[in-house]
Amino acid sequence: MSDAIKNGFQAAPLDRRNQRNQRVFRLLFLTMTVILIVPVVVILALLTIKGAPALSWGFFTESPKNGLTEGGIFPALVGTLWLVAVALVASVPLGVAAAIYLSEYAKDNLLTRLINLAIINLAGVPSIVHALFGLGAFVLFFKFGTSILAASLTLAIMTLPVVIVSTREALQSVPQSFRLACWSLGATRWQTIRKVVLPNSISGILTGVILEVSRTVGETAPIMFTGAVFFLPFLPQSVMDQTMAMSLHLYNVATQVPDIPEALPFGVALSLILMVLLLNSVSIAFRVHLRRVKKW
Amino acid sequence: MVSKDRIKLEVKDLEIRYGSHVALQGATLNIRENEIFGIIGPANSGKTSFLRAINRMDEMTSGMRVKGTLEFNGKDVSQWRNLYALRSRIGVVFPLPVGLPMSVYDNVAFAAKLRGVKGKANLDEVVERCLTRAALWDEVKDRLDSLGSLLSGGQQQRLTIARALSQDPELLLLDEFSIAVDPVTTMRIEEVLKDLKKEMTIVLVTNLVQQARRLADRTALFLAGEVVEVGKTKRLFGGAATDQRTTDYIEGRFG
Ligand SMILES: Nc1ncnc2c1ncn2[C@@H]1O[C@H](COP(=O)(O)OP(=O)(O)O)[C@@H](O)[C@H]1O
Ligand SMILES: [Mg+2]
Numbered sequence: 314m315s316d317a318i319k320n321g322f323q324a325a326p327l328d329r330r331n332q333r334n335q336r337v338f339r340l341l342f343l344t345m346t347v348i349l350i351v352p353v354v355v356i357l358a359l360l361t362i363k364g365a366p367a368l369s370w371g372f373f374t375e376s377p378k379n380g381l382t383e384g385g386i387f388p389a390l391v392g393t394l395w396l397v398a399v400a401l402v403a404s405v406p407l408g409v410a411a412a413i414y415l416s417e418y419a420k421d422n423l424l425t426r427l428i429n430l431a432i433i434n435l436a437g438v439p440s441i442v443h444a445l446f447g448l449g450a451f452v453l454f455f456k457f458g459t460s461i462l463a464a465s466l467t468l469a470i471m472t473l474p475v476v477i478v479s480t481r482e483a484l485q486s487v488p489q490s491f492r493l494a495c496w497s498l499g500a501t502r503w504q505t506i507r508k509v510v511l512p513n514s515i516s517g518i519l520t521g522v523i524l525e526v527s528r529t530v531g532e533t534a535p536i537m538f539t540g541a542v543f544f545l546p547f548l549p550q551s552v553m554d555q556t557m558a559m560s561l562h563l564y565n566v567a568t569q570v571p572d573i574p575e576a577l578p579f580g581v582a583l584s585l586i587l588m589v590l591l592l593n594s595v596s597i598a599f600r601v602h603l604r605r606v607k608k609w
Numbered sequence: 610m611v612s613k614d615r616i617k618l619e620v621k622d623l624e625i626r627y628g629s630h631v632a633l634q635g636a637t638l639n640i641r642e643n644e645i646f647g648i649i650g651p652a653n654s655g656k657t658s659f660l661r662a663i664n665r666m667d668e669m670t671s672g673m674r675v676k677g678t679l680e681f682n683g684k685d686v687s688q689w690r691n692l693y694a695l696r697s698r699i700g701v702v703f704p705l706p707v708g709l710p711m712s713v714y715d716n717v718a719f720a721a722k723l724r725g726v727k728g729k730a731n732l733d734e735v736v737e738r739c740l741t742r743a744a745l746w747d748e749v750k751d752r753l754d755s756l757g758s759l760l761s762g763g764q765q766q767r768l769t770i771a772r773a774l775s776q777d778p779e780l781l782l783l784d785e786f787s788i789a790v791d792p793v794t795t796m797r798i799e800e801v802l803k804d805l806k807k808e809m810t811i812v813l814v815t816n817l818v819q820q821a822r823r824l825a826d827r828t829a830l831f832l833a834g835e836v837v838e839v840g841k842t843k844r845l846f847g848g849a850a851t852d853q854r855t856t857d858y859i860e861g862r863f864g
Binding site: 420421490491492493494495496497498499500501504508509512513 | 663666669671693694695696697698699700701703705707709710719720723725769772773776
């Protein structure tokens with residue numbers, strides 16, 4: 314290779330500085346990412362190491378015994394599934410319908426903007442406030458008592474903004490040109506929504522539901538006053554029953570019960586995380602499936 | 610040729626606004642049955658807005674207001690109670706092809722299904738007929754189940770024409786259909802249009818002055834929200850335009 318060509322390829326001083334900058338920023342962002350991931354890994358590792366000894370088949374299928382110091386988590390597990398399921402049934406149809414209205418029907422006027430603002434603010438209300446609201450509204454005013462129904466409705470109200478916001482974003486990610494083309498063919502708004510908008514935003518909508526599920530499983534404050542209890546030797550039979558729940562159970566075994574084997578709270582925590590991961594992966598698998606058949 | 614002189618669309622003193630911005634003003638013209646009516650003019654002249662007013666898209670466009678007379682078959686479009694019925698009689702082709710996110714087959718069968726056509730045999734017939742008319746059948750007949758968006762740009766634009774035809778429209782609105790289409794496909798579509806005008810009225814908004822010359826029976830020049838001149842294409846292009854701006858635009862002196 315001749316010198317001229319070699320020199321031609323040699324970086325000018327400015328180029329070299331840019332390259333150095335690029336390396337520096339790359340390293341910076343990499344470090345940030347690692348800093349972000351480390352706690353997650355540490356938490357999972359710690360929980361697994363400390364909690365794994367407590368896990369056994371019996372741990373998942375038995376009731377707690379001796380003032381929660383022995384036995385398993387079965388009633389709490391079932392109770393959380395109840396709470397999540399009822400909360401989903403209440404909040405998903407409502408949230409999705411509200412999002413469809415706001416994104417597909419509502420005119421862009423002051424009222425709509427106010428509603429949107431209210432929803433965003435609602436998402437920022439602390440869960441303990443929702444808890445007190447649930448207590449006042451569902452337990453006392455509607456006289457549901459402390460029950461799965463009251464607790465789930467509290468959870469539903471708390472997560473409704475999440476569902477609405479994420480659903481609306483999913484709907485708005487569908488290109489406007491599809492709607493225009495569809496309307497031009499003489500389709501009504503609803504036909505357009507059903508045939509074109511919803512099928513192409515369903516995976517985004519599910520993302521919102523996934524978020525809601527994970528949040529619902531972990532919430533403690535909203536269910537503490539409204540339906541979840543310290544200990545119940547039997548499973549709930551209907552939505553009017555009280556129930557144990559994983560999150561509250563963890564709080565109890567970690568802080569309220571003296572002389573507890575160290576592995577037990579970690580076992581409960583690990584199970585709670587596993588439960589969230591399991592529920593999420595079901596939804597994610599469904600989503601991946603839908604995304605594979607995505608049409609544009 | 611009695612039908613040649615029947616008026617399909619009568620426009621009187623039409624005004625279109627977006628908020629306080631006037632997009633079209635004082636537009637007065639007639640569009641006759643079974644003619645190709647060309648609309649030329651530079652960008653932002655109000656051509657697309659005019660098409661939107663015809664199929665009442667103002668109802669779906671925030672801020673858009675339409676005033677004046679716009680009669681379709683002698684009945685003002687603002688009087689239509691059932692806008693979906695109105696729109697289903699008007700086919701629209703957009704500048705960039707919009708393949709709905711579904712298969713080639715479903716793209717064409719969609720409007721038919723909306724109209725309540727049932728049964729696979731009937732739908733098959735609609736799909737084949739419309740794709741054939743849009744000069745696309747031979748290219749896609751073996752891949753009807755693949756996604757419409759996987760076709761080439763030119764094929765997609767013919768797909769949208771087939772989709773518009775599946776409505777059995779009385780009026781076909783084309784908005785700069787050749788913007789994203791190769792010259793060969795453009796010529797094929799132009800042949801299709803010449804053939805289609807036997808059955809329907811066509812409004813052809815075009816960015817190509819020569820396309821209007823080739824296809825349109827009559828042509829209108831829109832300029833900055835004003836209808837400058839309407840006349841027989843032959844006359845306008847034959848150097849007999851009454852307005853100097855028309856001659857200038859046709860000869861490419863501005864715009
Ligand atoms: N949805 C809209 N909202 C606000 N203004 C618009 C909208 N559509 C078009 N306009 C304005 O109306 C005028 C005419 O636009 P348009 O009808 O698209 O012209 P053309 O199709 O001739 O390019 C332009 O000034 C444009 O900015
Ligand atoms: Mg335009």
